[in-house]
Amino acid sequence: MSKSIEELTLKALFAARRRFLELGEDGKEQIQKENRFDETTLRADWESEEAVINVFRQEKIPITIVSEEHGKVQISKTQKYTAVLDGIDGTRAYTRNNGGYYGTMVGVFKGVNPSYGDYLCSGVMEHSTGSLFFAEKGKKAHLDNREKEFFLLRCNQTTRLDERIKIFIDSYWEFNRKTFSERLVGFNVPEFKLSSTDSYLRLLLGEADLVLECTRKGNLEIATAYGLITEAGGVMVTADGEDLGKQRYFEYGQREEEFLPVITAATKELALGLIEYLKK
Secondary structure (H helix, E strand, C coil): CCCCHHHHHHHHHHHHHHHHHHHHHHHHCEEEEECCCCCEEEHHHHHHHHHHHHHHHHCCCCEEEEECCCEEEECCCCCCEEEEEEEEECHHHHHHCCCCCCEEEEEEEECCCCEHHHEEEEEEEECCCCEEEEEECCCCEEEECCCCCEEEECCCCCCCCCCCCEEEECCCCHHHHHHCHHHCCCCECCCCCCCHHHHHHHHHCCCCCEEEEECCHHHHHHHHHHHHHHHCCCEEECCCCCEHHHCECCCCCCCCCCCCEEEEECCHHHHHHHHHHHHC
8 A cells, every 4th residue: 555544535535526526416416326224315425435435445445434325345355444434414405505514524443343532534525615624643633725725623622511602413313302402492502403514513613612413323424523523622422421432433322223422522621511411
């Protein structure tokens, strides 16, 4: 392998971007393919994943890719890495053009049974702005926009839970509505539904302080976000305040209809403050 896994992940994200632009409005077409959750898919979602998979396949990377649309893809007989992939997370924002963020998400981990903390790199190619959000382990998170300007990303240093901070809740899921929304009435929680990509990117940009959601559908977005949030100084924890990095990806919250809370916060103090508040 002449290029590092981090370089190849970047190459894959840019390949997804090129395919997305080539498709134009045709990317919004529903195609007669069903993903691993027996759902129909959009052309851009399917073909963005194919663009990423093909980069790893061409380089013959010993990797297993777990994806939203294509399911589990093994590139070679021997495996050294695990990747998670979502071709377009935030399809409602994409198809409705409602101002929300959406993009191709890729996270790469060391080993065949990695923990969340085994991430090597994580990236989101955000298609509405053409910006790349990327993090390598131990090298912080950064943003490259379409003007090719480079910015380090740093979560807000918010430590106190109060009515002024902004909290994003994935209210599409009933579990989140009962666990979080109904118990945080009076807090600054936007009413509109956001994608995971939108919520996590806004936390990275300092436009949110808490992102509250649950495990579901393979946890692809959560796994990708972990490296980005961690490298930007934020935290992702379980309901008891334990760092999500200690959990095995293929085990934690992977059973069908097993919803477990995942709390993402600008600081550990804020995450623990929320947990204490929810106990009341």
